[in-house]
Amino acid sequence: MSVADCVLRCLARAASRAELANVMEAITRELGFRHYALVHHDDLSGDPPGRVKLLNYPAAATERIIGQGQWRSDPVMRGCIFAQRAFCWDELPGIIMMDRRDQECFAAGRRLGLKQGITVPYFALGEPVGSCTFAGGGSRTSVRRCLGVAQMVGVFAFQAAKRVIGDPEQIVAARPRLHPRPRDCIVLAGRGMSNKQIARELKITPRTVDGYLTDARRLFNVHDRTELVVSAVLAGEVGLHELKPRQPE
Numbered sequence: 001m002s003v004a005d006c007v008l009r010c011l012a013r014a015a016s017r018a019e020l021a022n023v024m025e026a027i028t029r030e031l032g033f034r035h036y037a038l039v040h041h042d043d044l045s046g047d048p049p050g051r052v053k054l055l056n057y058p059a060a061a062t063e064r065i066i067g068q069g070q071w072r073s074d075p076v077m078r079g080c081i082f083a084q085r086a087f088c089w090d091e092l093p094g095i096i097m098m099d100r101r102d103q104e105c106f107a108a109g110r111r112l113g114l115k116q117g118i119t120v121p122y123f124a125l126g127e128p129v130g131s132c133t134f135a136g137g138g139s140r141t142s143v144r145r146c147l148g149v150a151q152m153v154g155v156f157a158f159q160a161a162k163r164v165i166g167d168p169e170q171i172v173a174a175r176p177r178l179h180p181r182p183r184d185c186i187v188l189a190g191r192g193m194s195n196k197q198i199a200r201e202l203k204i205t206p207r208t209v210d211g212y213l214t215d216a217r218r219l220f221n222v223h224d225r226t227e228l229v230v231s232a233v234l235a236g237e238v239g240l241h242e243l244k245p246r247q248p249e
Contacts, residue, residue, distance in 0.1 A: 004149075004152065007027060007152075007156075008156055010023045010026075011023055011153075011156050011157055011160040014160055014164060017054060017164055017165070019164075020054060020160055020161060021054060021056070023160075024036050024054065024056075024157060025056065027153055027157070028056075028134055031134055031137075031146045031149065031150065031153075032137055032142055032143075032146065033117070033118075033134040033135060033136050033137045034113060034135070034136030034137075035055075035056055035057050035058070035114060035133075035134070035135045035136045036055060036056060036132070036133060036134050036135070037055035037056075037057055037131070037132070037133040038052050038054040038055060038130075038131075038132050038158055038161045039052055039053055039054070039055060039066075039071075039130065039131060040052045040053070040127070040129070040130045041071055041077050041080065041129045041131065042128040043069065044066045044071075045067065045069070049165075050127075050165070051128075051165075052130055052158065052161040052165060053066075054161055057112075057135075058112040058113060060112055061112050061114055064108070070105075073105075074105065075092055075096065075098060075102040075105055075106070076089060076092070076117070076119050076131075076133065077129075077131065078096050079092050079095045079096050079119065080119060080129050080131050081121075081129060082095050083095055083119075083121050085120075085121075085151060086118055086119065086120040086121075086147055086148075086150050086151035086154060087118070087119060087147075088116075088118055088143055088144055088147060089106075089117045089118070089119070089135075090116075090140060109135075113135075113136050114135045114136055115135070115136060115137070116135070116136070116137035116138065116139070116140065116143045117133055117134060117135035117136070117137065117143075118133065118134050118137070118143060118147060118150045119131050119132070119133040119134075119154075120132045120150055120151055120153075120154025120155060120158075122154070122158040125234050125235075125236070126234050126235070130158055131154075132150075132154030132155070132157050134146070134150055176219045176220055176231075176235055176237070177237070178216065178219070178232065178237050181202070181204075181212055182212040182213070182215060183232070183237060184202055185198055185202070185209050185212045185213055185216070186213070186228060186229060186232050186238055187238055187242045187243065188201055188202070189213065189225050189229060190229040190232075190242070190243040191243055191244070191245045192245070195209045195210055195213070213225070213228065216228055220232065220235070229243070
C-alpha cells in the first residue's frame, strides 16, 4: 500500500505535462516496461484542446497511430471498447476478432520494441474512449503480475493527464433533456428504423418524425442519426438496452 500511495501522490502532484511525463517514465520503468501511452482515441494530430496525448512510443509507432490516423483500426484501441478492465495484449484474441492486418500491426509493433503490453481502458461520459498503455515488457509471466497495479495506475494517470491539460470538458454543463416523443423517435432510429417505420410504430406522420429528429439533432449539436443516438446514450437519455430490436412475438 505504501508503494501505491507513493504513486498516487506523485501523480497528484504533477502540475505540468513535463512533470507528468517524468512520473510516467518512472512508473513505466518500475513496472518493467519501456514505453507508455496516455491517449484519447481520437484524431490527435496537432494536439487538439481537451484531448490527452502523452506518450513515449518510438517515433515510427507514433506516426503510424497518430500521424497516419490508424488509431481507428489499431487492435489494442479496438479492444478497449469491449474490455471491462485492464488486459494483457495476448488476451486480445478473446476480446475482439483479429485478422491478418491485426497480426501485421502487432508484428510491426514488436519490431519497434512494443511487445508484451498492458492496456487500461478509460471511459467518461461525453468524451472519446481513452487508455493508459504500458508496452515493451519482459516475459508473459512478469507482465501478468503487473495487471492489477497497472489497472490502478492507469485510471489515476489518465485522470492526472486530464487535469494537467486543463480539460475544458470538466466544466459541468446543463444536460440536454428530451421530451417523450422525440426520445421515442431516437430509440427507434437507434434500432435501425426509417422515418416511415418510426411513424407507423408511433402512429404519427413521417414529417412529424423528421421534425422531432431535426430538433433533437439541434439540441445535441450533432449532424446525423448515428451521432444523435450516441449522444443521447452518453447523456443518459437513452439506455443501450433500449436499442436492441424487439423480437417478434
